[in-house]
Amino acid sequence: MHQKPDFEAIVVGAGFGGIYMCKKLVDQGMSVKVIEAAPDVGGTWYWNRYPGALSDTRSFLYRYSWDLEDLRHYPWNREYLKQPDILAYLRHVVKRHSLRQYMEFNTEMRAASFHPEHNWWTVTLKSGRELTSRYLITAIGVLSKTNFPEIADMSSFKGEIYHTGHWPSSYDFTDKRVGIIGNGSTGVQLLTALADQPIKHLLSFQRTPQYVVPAGDTDVSPEARQNLDNRWETIWGQVKDSTFGFGFAESARPAFSVSAEERERVFEEAWTSGGGFNFMFGTFCDISYNEEANKAVAEFIRRKIRDKMHDPVKAEKLMPYGWYARRPLCDTGYYEKFNRPNVDIVDIKTNPIMGMTKGIRTADGAEYALDVVIFATGFEAVDGSYKRISIQGASGEILRDRWSEEPTSYLGVSVPGFPNMFSVLGPNSPFTNQPPLIEVQVEFISDLISRARQVASPQQGTKGLRIEAEPSALARWVQKCDELSAPSLFRRTESWIFGANVAGKKPSVLFYFGGLANYREALQDIIQGGYKGFCIV
Ligand code: FAD
Numbered sequence: 001m002h003q004k005p006d007f008e009a010i011v012v013g014a015g016f017g018g019i020y021m022c023k024k025l026v027d028q029g030m031s032v033k034v035i036e037a038a039p040d041v042g043g044t045w046y047w048n049r050y051p052g053a054l055s056d057t058r059s060f061l062y063r064y065s066w067d068l069e070d071l072r073h074y075p076w077n078r079e080y081l082k083q084p085d086i087l088a089y090l091r092h093v094v095k096r097h098s099l100r101q102y103m104e105f106n107t108e109m110r111a112a113s114f115h116p117e118h119n120w121w122t123v124t125l126k127s128g129r130e131l132t133s134r135y136l137i138t139a140i141g142v143l144s145k146t147n148f149p150e151i152a153d154m155s156s157f158k159g160e161i162y163h164t165g166h167w168p169s170s171y172d173f174t175d176k177r178v179g180i181i182g183n184g185s186t187g188v189q190l191l192t193a194l195a196d197q198p199i200k201h202l203l204s205f206q207r208t209p210q211y212v213v214p215a216g217d218t219d220v221s222p223e224a225r226q227n228l229d230n231r232w233e234t235i236w237g238q239v240k241d242s243t244f245g246f247g248f249a250e251s252a253r254p255a256f257s258v259s260a261e262e263r264e265r266v267f268e269e270a271w272t273s274g275g276g277f278n279f280m281f282g283t284f285c286d287i288s289y290n291e292e293a294n295k296a297v298a299e300f301i302r303r304k305i306r307d308k309m310h311d312p313v314k315a316e317k318l319m320p321y322g323w324y325a326r327r328p329l330c331d332t333g334y335y336e337k338f339n340r341p342n343v344d345i346v347d348i349k350t351n352p353i354m355g356m357t358k359g360i361r362t363a364d365g366a367e368y369a370l371d372v373v374i375f376a377t378g379f380e381a382v383d384g385s386y387k388r389i390s391i392q393g394a395s396g397e398i399l400r401d402r403w404s405e406e407p408t409s410y411l412g413v414s415v416p417g418f419p420n421m422f423s424v425l426g427p428n429s430p431f432t433n434q435p436p437l438i439e440v441q442v443e444f445i446s447d448l449i450s451r452a453r454q455v456a457s458p459q460q461g462t463k464g465l466r467i468e469a470e471p472s473a474l475a476r477w478v479q480k481c482d483e484l485s486a487p488s489l490f491r492r493t494e495s496w497i498f499g500a501n502v503a504g505k506k507p508s509v510l511f512y513f514g515g516l517a518n519y520r521e522a523l524q525d526i527i528q529g530g531y532k533g534f535c536i537v
């Protein structure tokens with residue numbers, strides 16, 4: 001008889017990924033412990049409670065697909081969900097499926113090591129407590145570790161400093177001078193919301209202007225909701241058979257296969273219906289890799305920005321000229337807010353930030369006096385969360401050392417040398433709407449574990465107690481990710497998608513650009529081949 005660990009599985013993180021992982025493993029009859037650093041469930045939506053925080057995946061697809069009854073009855077009535085709505089939804093799911101009993105909050109994993117003699121993991125918590133488990137599943141988030149750049153003299157600033165990814169439970173900016181550093185998805189949402197508050201002066205410190213298209217946020221009528229409720233199975237079928245999983249028909253037409261008038265009509269239609277991914281991938285199929293197509297759409301958006309702005313000087317500061325090849329953004333009235341006299345932009349590309357004293361000092365010698373500085377500077381995406389943890393594999397190697405040059409994993413879920421450990425949304429996962437992808441990965445991981453558990457039995461000694469990805473399978477997957485992203489303009493554009501947003505970090509291929517449908521097909525092929533690329537010993 002072999003010895004038993006404390007739990008069959010430890011799941012780290014209680015966001016969309018950890019919650020579903022817990023559900024699947026509990027349903028398989030396993031003993032499961034979920035540990036979460038935050039005081040409650042929610043993940044991203046626990047931490048990012050800044051004003052204006054919302055998912056820009058439409059409401060009908062920013063949820064789980066596996067509870068049809070709940071899909072039909074859970075109430076929501078706007079095209080997009082705000083942060084409190086998503087947090088409430090995830091709490092509801094945990095309650096509905098009685099998952100809280102498996103979860104421990106305010107519990108951070110600091111280290112983990114694999115013991116080849118037992119084929120299990122020891123997880124060390126911040127408190128020093130140790131837990132053992134056969135399987136370790138990290139669902140610790142792609143956008144979880146904040147990017148908090150160092151600014152000279154920051155400690156001498158006497159005002160308030162916040163990061164959007166660690167937003168406090170209360171704040172009051174009434175009559176204050178507020179500066180926001182960063183204008184990605186978060187900065188755009190935050191500025192749009194704060195501009196409506198009684199703030200004295202709101203300044204956006206902007207390094208790279210963005211292309212922002214309308215979100216199209218409206219009420220969802222009871223009839224539209226009923227229509228969805230009648231079609232959930234078809235809807236999710238389409239989503240999981242698509243590239244991006246955002247629920248719109250992805251275009252198969254190149255931009256220059258149609259006349260200039262038709263292009264304009266298509267852009268105009270997408271502008272009116274709204275949605276960032278829809279605009280980039282629902283209009284034409286080659287915007288992200290054909291330079292001419294990209295230039296055409298960029299020019300259209302610039303025209304729209306000019307139309308919205310009253311002051312040509314402000315408009316020019318907001319004007320993007322690089323490739324339209326970052327995560328597509330959408331807004332609920334961003335540009336219009338700059339038409340107000342108390343909302344302005346500071347171009348920190350031309351005049352970088354030099355330090356913080358009474359506010360923010362820039363290279364031209366200007367000093368912008370501020371009461372509040374908000375960092376909307378994003379995240380160290382994908383592998384950032386893993387840098388805080390010392391994960392030691394079977395031969396003693398530490399995962400963050402392995403990943404110091406290039407974080408990679410087989411299918412986004414498994415790393416050779418780190419047996420019985422699986423990640424949800426690990427490096428080289430598809431670049432898609434995340435909830436459906438999370439489901440696909442969680443189901444793959446739980447099926448793989450189930451397969452190993454079938455092989456294992458007390459009579460068979462250690463057989464089936466160790467699953468590991470093969471190095472050759474990883475190499476092939478990484479090469480595929482490299483080839484798929486090579487022609488993309490995204491790869492020639494600095495952003496978190498290639499790890500190019502954090503000072504000192506070497507950019508690398510962090511995502512699989514083949515889309516959700518192809519990814520699912522690859523998984524199916526692997527399963528049918530007896531879990532090709534994994535060895536179960
Ligand atoms: P997370 O939600 O990030 O949860 C990870 C959890 O792990 C966190 O709670 C964290 O506290 C915990 N954790 C991390 N390290 C440890 C540790 N060492 N010990 C214990 N616990 C730990 N995606 C979309 O598809 N569409 C969108 O519209 C969209 N909008 C977004 C908007 C914002 C502002 C942000 C930040 C992200 C957005 N995302 C969006 C991405 C979003 O992160 C995912 O959709 C999804 O929430 C990820 O869920 P997750 O469970 O994988 O990770």
Ligand code: NA7
Binds near residue numbers: 149208379496
């Ligand atoms: P992003 O998209 O990484 O945006 C971060 C913003 O912060 C962006 O404008 C950056 O400018 C700016 N930034 C970052 N570091 C600095 C420094 N050192 N100085 C000045 N400005 C800086 O993060 P978000 O939180 O907006 O969005 C992340 C994802 O979360 C998003 O795509 C959604 O999926 C949810 P830059 O563009 O690099 O010049």
